[in-house]
Amino acid sequence: MSVQLDARPPVLPAPTTRSHRLSRFDTRYSPYLYITPFFLLFAVFGAYPLAYTFWVSLHDWDLLGTDHAFVGAENYTRLLADADFWHAVVNTLGIFVISTVPQLLAALWLANLLNRQLRARTGWRMAVLIPNVTSTAAVAIVFGVLFGREFGMVNWLLDLIGIDAVGWKSNRFASWVAISAMVDWRWTGYNALIFLAAMQAIPRDLYESAAIDGASRARQFWSITVPLLKPTIIFAVIISTIGGLQLFTEPRLFHSGTNPIRGGPLRESQTVTMYMFENAFAPHYNFGYGSAVAWLLFALIAIVAAVNVLIIRRLGGQTPGGRAAKGDLR
Amino acid sequence: MSRLWRASPLTYAALVLAAFLSIFPIYWMFVVASRSSDAMGQVPPPVTPGGNLGANIARLFGNTDAYFLTGLINSAIVATTVTASVVFFSTLAGFAFAKLRFRGRNALLMVIIATMMVPTQLGVIPLYLLMTKLNWNDRLPAVIVPALVTGFGVFMMRQYAGQAVSTELIEAARMDGCGTWRVYWNVVLPALRPAAAVLGLLTFMTTWNDFLWPYAVLNDPENPTVQLSLRALSDGYYQDMSQVFTGTAIATLPLLLVFVLFGRQIIGGIMEGAVKA
Numbered sequence: 261m262s263v264q265l266d267a268r269p270p271v272l273p274a275p276t277t278r279s280h281r282l283s284r285f286d287t288r289y290s291p292y293l294y295i296t297p298f299f300l301l302f303a304v305f306g307a308y309p310l311a312y313t314f315w316v317s318l319h320d321w322d323l324l325g326t327d328h329a330f331v332g333a334e335n336y337t338r339l340l341a342d343a344d345f346w347h348a349v350v351n352t353l354g355i356f357v358i359s360t361v362p363q364l365l366a367a368l369w370l371a372n373l374l375n376r377q378l379r380a381r382t383g384w385r386m387a388v389l390i391p392n393v394t395s396t397a398a399v400a401i402v403f404g405v406l407f408g409r410e411f412g413m414v415n416w417l418l419d420l421i422g423i424d425a426v427g428w429k430s431n432r433f434a435s436w437v438a439i440s441a442m443v444d445w446r447w448t449g450y451n452a453l454i455f456l457a458a459m460q461a462i463p464r465d466l467y468e469s470a471a472i473d474g475a476s477r478a479r480q481f482w483s484i485t486v487p488l489l490k491p492t493i494i495f496a497v498i499i500s501t502i503g504g505l506q507l508f509t510e511p512r513l514f515h516s517g518t519n520p521i522r523g524g525p526l527r528e529s530q531t532v533t534m535y536m537f538e539n540a541f542a543p544h545y546n547f548g549y550g551s552a553v554a555w556l557l558f559a560l561i562a563i564v565a566a567v568n569v570l571i572i573r574r575l576g577g578q579t580p581g582g583r584a585a586k587g588d589l590r
Numbered sequence: 591m592s593r594l595w596r597a598s599p600l601t602y603a604a605l606v607l608a609a610f611l612s613i614f615p616i617y618w619m620f621v622v623a624s625r626s627s628d629a630m631g632q633v634p635p636p637v638t639p640g641g642n643l644g645a646n647i648a649r650l651f652g653n654t655d656a657y658f659l660t661g662l663i664n665s666a667i668v669a670t671t672v673t674a675s676v677v678f679f680s681t682l683a684g685f686a687f688a689k690l691r692f693r694g695r696n697a698l699l700m701v702i703i704a705t706m707m708v709p710t711q712l713g714v715i716p717l718y719l720l721m722t723k724l725n726w727n728d729r730l731p732a733v734i735v736p737a738l739v740t741g742f743g744v745f746m747m748r749q750y751a752g753q754a755v756s757t758e759l760i761e762a763a764r765m766d767g768c769g770t771w772r773v774y775w776n777v778v779l780p781a782l783r784p785a786a787a788v789l790g791l792l793t794f795m796t797t798w799n800d801f802l803w804p805y806a807v808l809n810d811p812e813n814p815t816v817q818l819s820l821r822a823l824s825d826g827y828y829q830d831m832s833q834v835f836t837g838t839a840i841a842t843l844p845l846l847l848v849f850v851l852f853g854r855q856i857i858g859g860i861m862e863g864a865v866k867a
Contacts, residue, residue: 283769287690290770294686295698297679298739302705305736309713309720316716373604376597386853387609393849393856394616395799397817398838401824402619405630405831413618413635449612450860457861464594477595502709509801516824533711533802540715541806547715554712561709 317551328548335552345553347527348535349560351436355511355531356504356564359440364496366448368489371455372481385456388449400442400513404429407438407514414438429515435529442510451496458492459485494572501565505557508533532557616842622835630831646836655826657812658837661819665841668730668815669797672737676793677786679739684747685778689760690770699748705741714806721807728810733803743789746863750785751778788859791852795845816841 317335319328339345370388378384391399406413407428415425428438462485470480486493511529512520521538523530530538532553540550618637622629625640650658686692687699717736718727726732755778763773779786804815811822820841823834849856 286769286771288692291686291690291692291695294690294770294774295683295744298683298702298741298744299698301736301739302741305717305720306705306708306710306713309716310708310710312716312719313713316719370608373597373601373608375594376601377594378597378601378605382854382857384605384609385857386849387605387612389853389857389860390616390846390849391612393795393845394842395817395820395838395845397799397801397820398619398842399615401820401834401838402615404824405622405835406615406618411630411633411635416633416635445611445615449608453857453860498707502707506709506711508711512805513801513821513824516826516829520825536712536715537806541718542809547719551715554715558709558712 313551313554316547317549317555319548321546321548321551323545323547331548335549336556339549339552339556344527344530345532345535345556348530348532351432351523351527351529352505352507352531352533352560353564354433355436355439355443355507355529356501358436359443360497360500360504362440363444363448364451364493364500366444367451367455367496368486368493370448370452371459372485374452374456375459385453388452390449391446392450394446396446396509397513399446400510403438403442403445403510404514404516407441429524430528432526432528435511435514435524439507439511439514439529442514443504443507447500451500454496455489455492458489462488490572494569497568497572498565501568502561505561505564506533507531508537532560616846619835619839619842622832623839625832627830627832642832643836646832647840649830650823650833650836650840653823653833655811656819656822656837657814658816658819658823658840660812661814661816662840664730664814665798665816668734669794671734672797673790673794675738676740676743677790680743680747680789681751681779681782681786682774683739683744684749684751684782685755685774687744687748688751689755689757689778699745702741702744706745711802714803717803718806726807728808728813730813732807733800733815736803737797737800740793743793746789747782747785749863751782754785755781784855785859787852788855791848791856792859795848798845 316328318330318332320331320334321328374381374384374388407415409415409425409427409429412428414428418424418426426434428434466484467480470484475483508531511523511531512534514529515522515524521530521534521542523534536550536553536557538544539546539553544550621636621639623646624643625636626642626645629636629640650656687695687702721727721732724731726735759777759781760773763777768776799817800815801817801821804818805821808814808818814822820834820837823837826834
């Protein structure tokens with residue numbers, strides 16, 4: 261790929277001068293020096309905490325106690341029987357599904373719109389990306405007000421078309437929808453740009469030959485664009501899974517008042533990460549139990565990501581057009 | 591070269607709708623920020639700016655619960671330090687991975703890619719215990735130091751350096767007696783500038799927005815980042831929404847400014863990264 265830098269310049273004889281030795285030392289060892297900061301930092305603040313989380317989760321470990329008794333799997337067995345934990349798992353999965361599916365479909369559609377001859381191309385792209393750069397905390401607060409029960413704009417609009425006010429914070433499912441709206445608002449445009457980039461890499465003549473064969477626009481989209489986008493879609497799904505299942509800031513700040521870490525008085529929209537915080541930090545400071553939540557969440561993310569990838573592979577593999585298009589591309 | 595489909599009026603109509611949905615919440619944030627505190631109870635809700643912005647700003651900075659000014663200053667310190675550091679260490683490591691030969695290079699690169707998939711947020715509890723030991727709780731190093739270099743940054747710079755830095759140029763510099771450090775500083779860094787700028791912008795925005803980790807480790811209400819100030823405002827017992835929205839608007843303003851000035855580059859960076867990933 262690249263020319264080897266440590267190959268010695270042939271013009272030089274091999275005098276063992278000081279500068280020569282220095283230069284050999286430089287080419288051999290300085291690469292390690294340059295990459296060390298990352299590995300050092302990741303070891304201390306990334307890998308070690310993750311492993312140590314497991315260690316802590318095997319102990320009865322709280323803020324005040326000094327002797328952290330080893331309790332084995334007790335935190336885990338307690339957690340598996342903890343109704344509040346499963347409640348949070350259901351909330352997280354529910355919010356994940358009703359946010360991710362429409363989000364990725366909308367992003368595909370939006371990318372398809374942006375992939376045309378447009379006036380003010382950059383302007384449109386900026387307009388759809390702008391939610392992604394705004395502060396998550398600020399957005400969560402604003403949406404909390406838009407979805408307010410009494411004076412929220414969403415309920416006011418619903419009222420205009422004759423729908424009764426919805427308790428966006430007190431009804432469990434409604435709160436999932438509101439939080440999903442927030443997540444989608446932030447990420448749809450971003451994913452659309454990712455899809456757009458992949459769409460632009462598809463050779464135009466594929467569409468031309470399909471058009472000559474009489475395939476409609478819609479047919480071309482589903483039989484050429486979507487199958488060829490599969491790697492990008494899988495990438496987006498994995499990223500959405502990792503982010504979506506760890507959802508925290510949006511639901512946390514959607515609720516205010518007393519004990520918002522519970523995600524509403526009856527834990528209507530408490531996610532697993534919020535449940536981890538509730539146990540590990542204020543008010544309980546039970547580090548052992550919180551760490552067990554973290555590890556089960558980690559397992560959940562791995563499982564859901566694997567399932568998602570399987571589903572998408574399956575869906576794509578069954579499209580006959582997918583294979584045809586790939587054959588054409590070679 | 592064949593051409594893209596032409597956009598129909600329907601395309602534009604759909605894009606206008608998408609743009610409206612994107613921009614409206616941000617616009618409305620500024621509307622409420624410029625109105626008096628009774629704007630919240632009005633039916634229909636106000637959609638045009640009022641004349642109360644100055645008074646709201648004064649009340650916001652005078653609010654003794656939110657420490658908003660401290661939050662702004664802290665966030666500026668954290669975001670600029672982290673950005674400078676991430677750009678420096680990522681370009682350096684990216685250069686090493688793309689252009690230098692060393693034992694274990696490919697394996698180490700795979701490790702970096704793998705770290706990008708690990709949800710490190712799940713390590714917050716031991717990280718909190720670690721910060722307690724270091725006596726960094728409630729202090730800015732706790733949010734700065736763990737973020738000083740990222741796998742994402744190293745990988746992005748490595749991808750860019752592979753294609754943007756000419757190997758011949760590096761060779762020539764080596765012939766002239768440059769060590770690897772001078773090659774980095776005089777040849778590689780200038781060539782990496784466009785990508786490094788995008789990385790810097792993305793890092794600045796992510797760091798400015800970060801909520802979860804500062805929320806865990808900065809518990810002293812008198813020493814928040816700006817996002818924690820927003821939380822304090824929003825969780826307050828008595829909610830004065832025009833004041834809260836003034837806070838969210840000011841916290842968003844630097845990001846909007848960066849985006850308006852460098853939006854084209856940011857979009858380019860996101861889309862290039864997508865194709866390579």
